[in-house]
Amino acid sequence: MFTGRRKRTGVLGAAAALLAAGVGLGLGPAPTPAAATTPASCTGTHWVASWAASPTDSIVPTDATGALTPQTLTRQTLRMIVTPHLGGSSLRIHLSNRFGTTPVTFGRVTVGVQTNGAAARDIVPLTFQNSASVTIPAGQDVVSDPASLTFTAFEPLAVSLYVPGIYIAPTKHWNANATSYYSLSLSGDLSQRESGGSYLGRTGAWLFVNGVDVVAPAQTSAVVAFGDSITDGFVGATALSIPADASVADKNGRYPDRLQRRLDAGGIPISVVNAGIGGNQLLTDGQPLQTGPSGLSRFDVDAQALAGAAGVLALEGINDLGLGGATADELITGYTQLIDRAHAAGLKIWLGTITPASNALVDGTLLAPDSEQHRQTINTWIRTQTLADGFVDFDAALRDPANPSILRSAYASVDNLHPNLAGYQAMADAVNLELLRSVTCHG
Structure with a gap:
């Protein structure tokens, strides 16, 4: 379920555990922030991110x-x-x-x-x-x-x-x-x-x-799906997650892909672009390995700066708990910083609840057997806070009704950490499209 809140203030590749990480023309460390290029009215055209992949x-x-x-x-x-x-x-x-x-x-x-x-x-x-x-x-x-x-x-x-x-x-x-x-x-x-x-x-x-950016009507906006391997669409092939399941390649079955198809079917002019990185943590850099810079450090270039960006759907934290040993309080502080920075840039931001993985080896029984309590504390905060513009209850969409600390078997990869393609569809179905519509231009 996706629940809206009124704004009050202006996962992950298991390889990370085993291996340890645009608007103007020309060169530069990042394009101009999106807030500077959002059209003031619904007339005309502007650049909108159509596809993205965070380095x-x-x-x-x-x-x-x-x-x-x-x-x-x-x-x-x-x-x-x-x-x-x-x-x-x-x-x-x-x-x-x-x-x-x-x-x-x-x-x-x-x-x-x-x-x-x-x-x-x-x-x-x-x-x-x-x-x-x-x-x-x-x-x-x-x-x-x-x-x-x-x-x-x-x-x-x-x-x-x-x-x-x-x-x-x-x-x-x-x-x-x-x-x-x-x-x-x-x-x-x-x-x-x-x-x-x-x-x-x-x-x-x-x-x-x-x-990839395209010229689109002014009412079209981009929403950035920001997170770790669960946003990136990783499907684990073994109990240790790596290697990725090669059979899902070229199917465009990530939850942002499935969400895009729902938006298109509903005639809502939004482009969902993917800023997920496997193994990424909100608080801790994973460089030089493939888990990337921390979510906080890459947020400006990988989310705010994308052309036409008007909102961010953030799902991150399971690796901070499972790989980084972060506490609930530390992650809540990080989420608050993310919210403040999004709002300062003129973007809406919604938080996703962290999905269950207590029976997974990675971020579960092998590496983080005690993270479930922190996850529950964080998810309670996400559901009750009023700082963000709403939340998506990915946890409720994927958890096993008989054991809420694990993924429902029909939605789980063999690693019990990442969703399978059916699970990614369930995540996309959990999003209330009308709340996303709120970031489109209305004149």
Whole structure:
């Protein structure tokens, strides 16, 4: 259930436990905050985030399924497949070298519509301040100039990046739950080639690409699903969670995907973008591993700064309890900071109750046998606080009625920590769409 509150003030990859982590053109550590670009009326158009993936790391040599990812790129082309939640005819692409230690140069970047596997159609070149090539300094992001390409929601795009030199340890999003492709070393610039036959490598991570914006009517807004691997859509394949279940790749079954389909069916002009990172903690940085910077430290760039962002649905804390040993009081303090920062940026924010996992090995019996009491204290606070603009009771949607400290078996992955695809659907169904509608422009 999603319950609204009046505003009073202006999970996680188990690998984390076993391994330990845009609005203007040009370069920079983050785009302009969304509050500065929200339209004042319902007329005209503006940029809205259609797809996003929070960068996680640059050093882990595998994706979440355990498959190797390219760590050294040499005169070859990447073709990253991303699925937008909002269609359009004008777009721009965000690229990140956030965790790189040296500049990265792309000789050419293109975008097209995926047809099958690595094949694509309607490929158009992208420019960066009117240049076909772009160099991104270490630690920075870049956004392309606008380009014309017509596509619909949930129609996958193929973003191709040619690396003309040698680059080591690319910034990536570790758990894409999607298949992308790359050509062999020294194969050259294949970014404009429609055929996918030369893209012989496959990866379940997204390298460098971290956002797609589209031009949309002014009444359209973005809601950022912010959190850990449960937001990221991780489905565990073993009792220890890793590797991820490869069978869910390319199904777009994450709860933000399912929520997007509900919004589309209801005719509500909102794009739900995913800012989940497996293993992420609200309070503690997970760098340099794939669990990413803490939620508090990445909130500005991964949530507030997304184009057209008007609200944030935050579900985070299970890793703080299970991996970080945080107390309920510490997490409540962190949530309060998140709420204050969202409101200061002009965003609404809703909190999600933490889902049960007392019979899981990770964040449960093996690593955090005493976290259930803290979880219950936190969830009681989330349900009764009046600081946020409401809450989503993900706990109530997923828990076993006979034993509320565990996931209902029909909704659980084999790790008893992450939901399965049916569980992610139940999470999406728990959201009251009318409260999300409140962030759209009403004139």
